[in-house]
Amino acid sequence: MNSEMMEALQALAVDRGISPEALFAALADALESAYKRMPGAEDFSWVTIDSETMEIRVFAQKLDEEGEVIGEEFEVTPDNFGRIAATTARQVMGQRIREAERDLKYEEYAGREGDIVTGLIQQTDARYTLLDLGRVEALLPQAEQVPFERPEANTRLKAYIVEVRKTSKGPQIVVSRTHPGLIKRLFELEVPEIADGVVEIRSCAREPGHRTKIAVGSNDPQVDPVGACVGARGARVRMVVNELRGEKIDIVPFSEDPADFVMKALSPAKVNEVLIDEETGTATVIVPDYQLSLAIGKEGQNARLAARMTGWRVDIKSETQVAEEAAFAATDWAEGEWVLDEETGENVWKAADGGQDVLAGDYGGAAEVEQSEEAETKAVTEPEVEAEVESDTEVAVEASDEEVSTEETSTEETEEQ
Incomplete structure (x- = not known):
């Protein structure tokens, strides 16, 4: 009988994926519970099972009035547990087995957050x-x-x-x-250099289902991080794109230089210059007029992702806008205010000292820069596009009315590796 029970327990252990030791402990608890249901059972008792011979023994000790253990332990193994004891043992053991299975499943996945x-x-x-x-x-x-x-x-x-x-x-x-972590894990599966730690994904910004930007760096100067991620003819990045159901992925090299990093993050747009203001955390980006729409992206997506990935507040301006602002700053303006001419519909600068009136168009759109006090306040306190960085700090991507009204070109690109 003992050998049959041993074989049954071992078969159950293999079938449920539970260690035999855990089953022995479950069986001992079940038998102890069954024993305590029997008439005349000792209050303080326990069951031992010999794992080799499957011999089952019940021991007990006496308790005083205060519940303290007194005297030596003694054996109280019943000659027969009986039908009720056997039924109880089966029920309790089944419960213990289910608990052991749940614990085993939890331990298998506990601590695997991020996998x-x-x-x-x-x-x-x-x-x-x-x-x-x-x-x-x-x-x-x-x-x-x-x-x-x-x-x-x-x-x-x-x-x-x-x-x-x-x-x-x-x-x-x-x-x-x-989760942005999904992108990193997918690249680990497809790019051995990332799995080995030679290439690292330093930063990632994602708008799920639309576009993702990642910045990669190499710990080996002989390894091109971008090329390693793209793969031969784009094979590696294509596998990731397919798993993400066609989500576009931009891969750019990471740079420790903030200006260079912002410039690369705005890819595929061509950037003339990036001016970094560390006090305000702002990166002012100057682009050719024909690249303005591409730099901002559809509904501000390209600039928004670049801001999240770099952690800088990105302000994109065209060459024309920069020139107009410079001309306005260089003009010696008398004190006064902009007034809308009801007949012509143009903004006119009315000098406070009664000097000559100046049309806004005469100064390359200076009136567009010198807005009313209310409009200025709104432009500062309500940036047009806001984005959250992964570190929970906020950055804003600002675009003037002229930038937003510029006809946008498609940011869809083919893999050029």
Whole structure:
């Protein structure tokens, strides 16, 4: 009988993926609970099981009125546990086995926040998508899903683990498809140089489903970080793009020089000059007129991502705008104010000392720069486009009315590696 029980426990351990020691402990707890249900059972008792012979023995000790242990331990093993004891043992042991399975599953994923997993989509609704990871299931909440991405049942999906919770029903694993960490992990899978630590992703900014910018650096001067990530004919980056369902990815080299880094971050736009103001944390970017729309990007996307990736407040200006501002600053203006001429509809500078009136058009749009006090206040306190940096600091990407009204060109680019 003992050999049969040993074989049964070993088979159960293999089937459930639980160590035999854990099963022995569960069995001992079950038998102890069964014993204490028997009439005349000792209050302070415990069960021991010999793992080699499967001999089961029950020991006990007496307690005084205050509950303190007195005397030596003695054996109280019943001749037969009986039908009720056996039933109780089966129930308790089943419960212990389920608890051991839950603990084992939790330990498998505990501490794996930041890892990437591949799951099979089981079902999806308005709240979440359920992924089958094999022995456990993972939740992909609606807030962590890429907009317009429609998960299909029975298809495989890679996701980023953001949280592992221990619950009474087992581990609850929350995964994400929008986390920037997913980009880094996907590149680790496709680029051996990143997995080996030769190439590092130094910074990442992402608008899920649309575009991602990453800055990469190399710890080996013989290795080109951008080329390593792109791969031969774009093979490596293409695998990442396919996994992200066509999300565009810009890969730029990281630079310790802030001006150079901002310039590269605005790729594919060509930049003439970057002026860094460390006191305000602002990077003023000067671009050719024909590159203004490309630098800002569709709905400010390119500038917004560049600001997030670099951590600088990015202010993009065209050469024409810079020239107009310089001309305005060089003009010796008398005290006065801008007044709208009701007949011509033009802004006219009315000098306080009664001097000659000046039309705004005579000074290359100076009136557009010298707005009313209310407009100036709004332009300073309400930047047109704001973006959050990963370090939780805020940066703003500013564009003048002239910049925004400029006809935008498409920022879609082909891989040029």
